[in-house]
Amino acid sequence: MLRKSDFLWLGLAAFAGVSLFHTSYRVQSLKDEKIALERQIVNEQDGIQVLKAEWSFLNDPARLEQLAASYLALKPIVATQIAGFEVLPARPTTLPASLTPPPASPATSGRAAERAPAVGQRPAPIATLAAAQAPVQMQPLSQGRTQPQQRRPVRSVRSASAAGPSFAVAHVSTRSVATLASGREDIGSLLTRLGRPQ
C-alpha cells in the first residue's frame, strides 16, 4: 500500500520536476528575449549610424549650396552688409518728419480728436511712440494663444471622418513632405555608393 508519506514525496518530486522544467524554460525564453533585444539594439544602432551618415551626406555643402540657390532668394552675405554699433548714428531726440503720425483730420472720431491736442503738431517723443505701439505688438501674441483653441475642433472633425477625403489629403501631403524631407534619391545614391564594388 502507498503510504501517505509516499504521496507526499511523490508530490514533492513532481513539483520539483515541474518547477525545474518551468525554470529551465523560463531561462531559455529569457535568453531568447535577451538575444532578441541585443539584436534589436544592434539593429537600432546600425540604423542610427546610417541616419547620421545620411544626415552628413545630405548636409554636403555643395548640395546645400545648390538647394539654396534654387529655392531661396538669398545671396551669400558680404562684408559691406555687416555693421557694428559704432557706425550707427546717435539716437535722435526727435523723430524725423517721415516717422511722425499724420495730423488728426477733422473727420476722425471724437476720441481721436481728443487725443490729438495732447500729441500736438510736434513729433512724438520716442517713449510715447513705443507706448502707442505696445498694444499693437501684443496682438500677434494673443492671436497665437487663441489659435490652438480654434484648431482643435478641426482636428476632431478630421479624426471623426478618418476614412473620408480629408484624411486622404492629409495622408498624401505628409507623404510628399516626408519624401521631400528625406530626399529619397539621395538615399538611393548613398546606397549605391555603399554598394560599389571594392
Added chain:
Amino acid sequence: MITEPEFEHPRFKGDEARERHYSAESRFHARAISGATRALDRGRDRLVVTGLVIVLAFCAVSVRLVGATCFTGHDEARLERTPDADALLSRADILDRGGQQLATSLATASLYADPKLVLDAQEAAVKLAEALPGLDYKETLAKLRSNKRFVWLKRNLTPRQHQAVHVLGLPGILFEREERRFYPPANLTAHVVGYAGVDNVGLAGLERFFDKRLKQSALTPLQTSLDLRLQHILRREIAASVEEFKAIGGNGIIMDVRTGEVLAMTSLPDFDPHEPGEIEDEQKFDRNTLGVYEMGSTFKIFNSAMALDSGKVKPSDNFDAINPIHIGRFTISDYHGKHRMLNVTEIFEYSSNLGSVHMALTAGVPTQQAFMNKIGFLKGVPIELPELGKPLIPHPWREINAMTIAFGHGMSVSPLHVAMGASAVINGGILHKPTLLKVQPGQEVGGERVISERTSQEMRKLFRIVVTEGTAKFADVPGYLVGGKTGTADKQRGRHYAQNANLTSFIGVFPINDPKYLVMVMIDEPKPSASSHGFATAGWTSAPAVGRVIRQIGPLLGVQPVDENRPEIRQALDADLPQKGTTLAAFSPDDDH
C-alpha cells in the same frame, strides 16, 4: 464474437468437496489468497502510478506540441549568437570642428560560403551570379567547389543585394556582419581624412595616422580642426581657377594663425576615398604636405622677415635693383624691373629678386640658414599626417644658395611649411605647430618665438602694401583688410627652368591689422586666359582665388569687417593710402528717407 469454452472451477464441483476443500485448506488458502492479493494490489498500484506518470508525460508533450505548433508560430528557430558589443563600432567617427561627419562606419552584410555545405555548386553559382551583377560566375564556381570551409564571395553587400541573396535560400551560403567605412563628404576631404581598407585598416591620411586611436576608443569621435564649409569654398574656388587657367592642379590651405589649426586643406586633382583601388598616383598625391616645391617669391616673406629681424636691415634701407647679378652660369634679374634703388618696402611690393638677394647677403648666409632652421623649413612639417614630404635643402649652404633662396629657388618646401612659417611671421612672431585637431576654447597652444613682435608688425605693413599697391590687387576684399604676397616660380624641367611652366601661389592674411586667418592658394601650370589678358602670374591666377575665398569665409568666421580708412587702422598699417570714402555699410544721420 468468440464464445469462451465452459470453464468450471474445481471449487464449484460439489458441495462436500467444496466443504472439504474449504475446511482442510482454508487456513492455507486464506494465507495464500491474502499474499496474492497483496502482490496483486502492489502490482496494480505500480501500474497505476506508472500509467499516471506516462499519462502526465503524454499530456505535457501534447500541451507543448499544441503550444509549439499553434501559439508560437512567429518564434522560429534562429541562429543563437549573441551580438558582440564591441562589434557595434570598431572604428571611431572622424568629425569636423562643427561636428559634421567626415568619416563613419556603417554595418553591412558580407557574403561568404562554406563549400562543404553547398549541395549543388553549379546551381548556387548560377543563382548568385544572377542575384549579384558583377559577381564572376566562373570564379564563384571555383570557390564553391574548393575544399575550404570558408571563402569570401562578396564583401559589403547593399541591403537590396543582401535581400536578393537571402531570398535564394541556398545552403552553405552565409552572411557575416561587417563594417564599411563611409565618407559623407567623399572627395571634399579625401586627402586629409584619407581612407581605410576593407578590413578597417587605415591606409592614408588621418585614418592611417590615428589608426590605433580610432580603434582603441571607437566610441569617442575624433574631432578635427577642419571646417567643412571652408573646405568646400576653398575647393570650389581652386577648382574654378584650375578650370579657368587650364592648370594641371592646384591646392590650398586655410589656417588659423593664432593657433596653427588647419581649417581647410585641399589638393586637386583629388579622389573618391570609397574606391581606394582605383586611385591614380596623381590623384593620391597631396600637394600640400607631400609635394615640395621651389616656392618663388612667396619666400621673400621669410627673406624680409629674416633680414629685418637680424637688425642689419632697416625698412628704409635702399638696395640695388638696377644691375642684374651674374654668378656662375646664372643671371639673376627682376620680373617687374624698376631699374632703380629700392627700399625694403618697395622690394617686397614689386617683388624684386635683386633687392632680395642684396638683403639676404647683408643679413648673412649663416643668419639665413639659422632662420630657416628656426621656422622649421629644414625638416618635415610636424602635422598629424603620414604623407609628409621632406624639404630639399642645399648642402653645403653656400653663398649662391643663399642668393637663390632669397627669392625662393634652390630650396624646396611643402606649401604647408610656407603656411606655417607665414603664420608665424604675421601673427606677432610665434611659430605654432600646424595641427589637424581642434583646439578647444581656452586650451593652451604651444608656440616658439621666431621673430620679434616689431618685425611682425613691419611685415604686416609690407603684406598690406602688396595688396593695395603691388602685385595682388585682385586679392583685396573691402572690409577684410587682406594682406599677402604673390609668388610665381618657374618650374624645373630636368636641369633647366621651363619658361612657360609656372607654379603660382598667393598667401593672403586677413584682417591684416590683427591677423586671424591665412589663406593660401597655389595653381600648378596655369595658362593665360582671356580674362587675365595673357598673364599667368600669381597676381592674375592665385590672388583672385584667395580674394574670392576670403570674401565668402569672412562672414562665416565671424570676422568683424573694418573700415580701412579709419585713422587707427591707417596708423597701424602706416600705409600711405589714398583717401577714400568709407568702405563699409554706413548710416548717415543726414539721410532723410
